[in-house]
Amino acid sequence: MRSILFVLSLAFFCESCTQQERVFDHEADVKAALSAVNNAHFTAVMTSQTEASGTAFGRRVEMDWVSGRGAGDAQAGLAWRYADTFIQDGDSSVYLGHLLDNEKTYIRPDSLRETTEVDPNVLPNGNGMGNYYAAMTLPEMLVDTTWWSKQVGDSLVEVRWKHLQAEHQQEERFVLTRTVIQDSASADFHLGNQSFERWTFEAPLGLPVLYEQSWYEGEIAFGSNISIEWEWHAVNEGSVETAVREWVAPDWTRDMATESVEEEKVRDYYAEALAALPAVGSLAPDIQGVNLSGDSISLAQMKGDLVYLDFWYIGCGPCMSALPHLEKAHREFNADGFRVLGVNHHQSAPTVQRYLDRRELDIPQAILGDLPEGYSVMAYPTWCLVGRDGLVLARDIGFGDSGIFLDSLVQANL
Numbered sequence: 001m002r003s004i005l006f007v008l009s010l011a012f013f014c015e016s017c018t019q020q021e022r023v024f025d026h027e028a029d030v031k032a033a034l035s036a037v038n039n040a041h042f043t044a045v046m047t048s049q050t051e052a053s054g055t056a057f058g059r060r061v062e063m064d065w066v067s068g069r070g071a072g073d074a075q076a077g078l079a080w081r082y083a084d085t086f087i088q089d090g091d092s093s094v095y096l097g098h099l100l101d102n103e104k105t106y107i108r109p110d111s112l113r114e115t116t117e118v119d120p121n122v123l124p125n126g127n128g129m130g131n132y133y134a135a136m137t138l139p140e141m142l143v144d145t146t147w148w149s150k151q152v153g154d155s156l157v158e159v160r161w162k163h164l165q166a167e168h169q170q171e172e173r174f175v176l177t178r179t180v181i182q183d184s185a186s187a188d189f190h191l192g193n194q195s196f197e198r199w200t201f202e203a204p205l206g207l208p209v210l211y212e213q214s215w216y217e218g219e220i221a222f223g224s225n226i227s228i229e230w231e232w233h234a235v236n237e238g239s240v241e242t243a244v245r246e247w248v249a250p251d252w253t254r255d256m257a258t259e260s261v262e263e264e265k266v267r268d269y270y271a272e273a274l275a276a277l278p279a280v281g282s283l284a285p286d287i288q289g290v291n292l293s294g295d296s297i298s299l300a301q302m303k304g305d306l307v308y309l310d311f312w313y314i315g316c317g318p319c320m321s322a323l324p325h326l327e328k329a330h331r332e333f334n335a336d337g338f339r340v341l342g343v344n345h346h347q348s349a350p351t352v353q354r355y356l357d358r359r360e361l362d363i364p365q366a367i368l369g370d371l372p373e374g375y376s377v378m379a380y381p382t383w384c385l386v387g388r389d390g391l392v393l394a395r396d397i398g399f400g401d402s403g404i405f406l407d408s409l410v411q412a413n414l
Contacts, residue, residue, distance in 0.1 A: 006305050018383040021154035023172050023203035027161045030174050031148050033206030034141060039066040039240040040207070041233045044137035050224045052358075053314035054351045057088040061137040063338055065245045077102070077120045078127060078143055081247045084134045098247050099128050105249055106130060110176050113253040137228055139208050156181050172212060174205035177215065192218020207232050220320040221358045258407050269379070276376035277384060277395045284309075285374025287343060289366035294351045299341065304388050306338045308406075311362075311375070311382040314355050318399050319381040325403030329410055336414050337388070 024030060046059040063082040084095040096107035105115045118128060126136035127143045141147040153159035158179045166172040180195040193216065200210040209230050216223030278284055287299040287309070299307065310326055312319035330340040338339050344352055345368040352365055371377055375384075384395040393413055 011061070021027075022165070023359070024163065024174055024206075026149075027176070028173055030206040031063045031141075031267055033203075033204065036236070037142070037205060038068070038205065038236055039064070040235045040367065041065075041240050041243075043231045044224040044228055046133065046137060046228045048133070048224060048226045049340065050222075050315060051341065052222045053347055055088075055116075055315065057086065059133055060087065062383055063144065064240045065138060066241050066244050069143065078123070079241075079244045080128075080138070081244050082129070082134075084131065084137075086134075095131070095134070097129060098244075098249075100244060100247070103130055104119055107249065107253050111217075112247055112256045114256045133226075133328075136226070137230075138213070138232075141402050151178070156183060174201045176201070181382065185314075188219075190218035192216060192221070194223075196405050198401065203246040204234060205232070207235070220317070221355065222314070223255050226381075236303065251262075256369045267305070273397050275376035276378055277382065278392045279376055280392050280394060283390055283393055284384065284392050287341075287366055287368070287375070288342070288370045289372075290349060290360070292349050292356075292365050292367070295350060297341075297364070299366075299386065302341070302386075304337070306333075306388055308338070308340045308410070309343055309384040309386060310340060310355055311343045311377045312380055313344055315346075315350065316380045320400035322381055323356075323359065323361055325399070325406055327363050328403060330363060331356060333409075333410050338410050338414060339344065340364065341366055343368065343372070385413065387413065412413075 015406040024033075031358075041064050042062075044059075044061045044063070045171070046061070047056070050055045056363075061082055061084045063080055066079040068077055068079075079100045081098045082096070084097065086093045086095070093109040095109060096103040096105075099118070100120050102120050103115060104118045105113060107113045123129055125132055126140065127135055127138045129135035129138065151159055158177075158181055160177045160179075162176060162177070165175040176199045177397075178208040179195050180193075182189055182193055194216040196213075198210075198212040199208050201207065202209045207230070211226075211228040212282075214223070284299060289297055298310070308326070310319075310322070310328070312322070313413040314320065326340045326342075331336070340362050340363055342352075342365040344365060347367075349365070349367045352367065356363065379397045381399050382395070382397050383399070385393045387393045394409065
């Protein structure tokens with residue numbers, strides 16, 4: 001009996017020893033704690049997965065971040081320096097960036113360096129980082145003072161807070177989940193649509209340690225899952241500001257020539273992309289690939305038909321939106337000698353087949369390992385209309401919101 005009481009007492013004693021005092025009583029305490037964080041060094045690891053296209057990528061961002069600092073009598077705004085590593089299929093590319101006193105330096109993997117003045121009131125992605133995904137690794141609430149006021153629910157968004165007490169090796173946490181509520185009266189309503197995001201804040205500083213985002217659009221049967229995990233160091237230490245203030249561009253970088261920058265600004269990308277395609281009136285280069293059954297397929301096999309070549313990939317929004325219109329035209333005008341041929345060099349035949357099956361679409365496809373010779377496609381979707389004699393009748397980039405233009409195009413050339 002004594003041994004039993006001793007064990008129970010020991011268990012109670014150990015439990016009381018490991019129990020930690022509560023830091024947060026309310027979600028407002030998280031905001032209050034974060035308001036005291038003025039700078040930090042952090043490492044953020046992002047993973048992104050897209051089931052429909054079978055693709056995944058990652059980013060690893062190391063950053064010294066400063067919320068604001070005195071500069072003489074003026075108050076300078078946001079400042080940072082970062083190294084952003086983009087990782088996909090085992091390959092990686094490193095981008096460097098620096099922002100101080102509204103002067104931003106960006107260094108590409110090819111070592112080209114560009115320094116520009118930025119408007120502190122109009123920062124790309126809200127924090128000055130040019131890449132949307134990399135920008136996500138600098139938490140919104142650290143740079144947007146209005147973020148907290150937006151975390152309220154309404155008829156279209158459900159907002160929930162959950163308090164997790166400290167246990168074992170995990171600190172006390174507050175979890176914020178935002179779930180989009182569909183409006184059945186909306187023109188965009190679809191039973192398959194879903195969207196949510198979740199932030200996990202950790203005591204005692206209230207800094208986020210995990211972000212999760214998931215969305216899916218039923219109409220195009222496409223969505224993605226993103227997660228970001230943070231490790232925070234040197235919070236509110238002077239060494240962080242010193243690192244940002246004393247940063248200098250590595251000597252191995254090359255300054256991008258001013259004239260090159262100006263040329264970049266005035267480039268007409270649409271005209272360039274169009275000029276890279278086979279000219280109207282020229283003989284359309286052959287396209288050879290495999291269909292969704294694994295058999296050989298080519299444009300040459302379709303000579304004598306009017307063929308609409310659709311260069312696309314899963315993940316291109318306009319491409320995916322155009323597919324139902326393409327199938328409709330293919331079905332309606334097929335008896336008159338019209339065909340649609342999808343050309344995809346981004347995904348495998350099984351992946352494309354699975355995606356089309358999910359949307360109950362049946363469109364002939366040519367799956368290639370690379371772009372076919374003679375078709376230097378620079379933007380998606382790109383299309384070419386090839387006449388019965390094999391000559392290019394028309395070509396363009398993009399697809400309208402409806403298939404009206406396609407019907408008119410086909411009827412005018414049958």
